[in-house]
Amino acid sequence: MLKIWKVVPTCLPLIRRRCHACESERFRASGKFRVNAHHKLIDAWLLALCITCEETAKLTVLERMNVRSIPPELLDQLHDNDPGLIAELLQDPAVQRRNRITLDWTGAWCLDTGGSDHLDSEVIDVAVRFAARIPIRPARLIADGCGLSRGEIERLIREGKLVSAVRLSGKLSGDFTFTLKR
Numbered sequence: 001m002l003k004i005w006k007v008v009p010t011c012l013p014l015i016r017r018r019c020h021a022c023e024s025e026r027f028r029a030s031g032k033f034r035v036n037a038h039h040k041l042i043d044a045w046l047l048a049l050c051i052t053c054e055e056t057a058k059l060t061v062l063e064r065m066n067v068r069s070i071p072p073e074l075l076d077q078l079h080d081n082d083p084g085l086i087a088e089l090l091q092d093p094a095v096q097r098r099n100r101i102t103l104d105w106t107g108a109w110c111l112d113t114g115g116s117d118h119l120d121s122e123v124i125d126v127a128v129r130f131a132a133r134i135p136i137r138p139a140r141l142i143a144d145g146c147g148l149s150r151g152e153i154e155r156l157i158r159e160g161k162l163v164s165a166v167r168l169s170g171k172l173s174g175d176f177t178f179t180l181k182r
Contacts, residue, residue, distance in 0.1 A: 024052035
């Protein structure tokens with residue numbers, strides 16, 4: 001029977017970006033947007049605070065966009081400081097590229113295995129689903145979900161008892177499946 005594991009965010013990730021004031025490399029989203037209008041053009045930024053000195057950085061969301069080309073729902077979300085929009089924009093590759101940032105998901109996600117009844121089975125078929133694009137090492141994820149050490153997971157991979165269609169070394173941020181034979 002196929003088990004479904006879910007990787008879900010528990011909070012917003014930290015933002016990796018160098019602070020010009022204190023040389024720290026981590027920011028947290030402040031939860032606020034700044035919107036500025038220039039006649040018919042709009043700029044919008046997501047505000048982020050340095051975790052060391054509280055210096056504010058602006059992450060560009062919209063730049064010199066014509067107000068008529070922006071969906072009214074998006075403008076409402078920006079004005080309301082919508083937390084869902086903040087999470088969505090932080091994960092947007094275009095926003096990350098434009099602002100030269102990466103995300104630090106350390107401690108900002110959890111694994112929901114749906115219970116521990118699968119641990120006693122001889123063969124476990126698991127589909128791992130990601131609720132957000134969180135880069136995680138599959139071996140670590142499997143070790144956490146099965147209650148095994150990462151060394152033991154590596155041994156199972158070498159012996160061919162842990163198989164998947166995706167490479168289990170490196171990092172993944174998309175859905176995958178695996179089979180574990182004990």
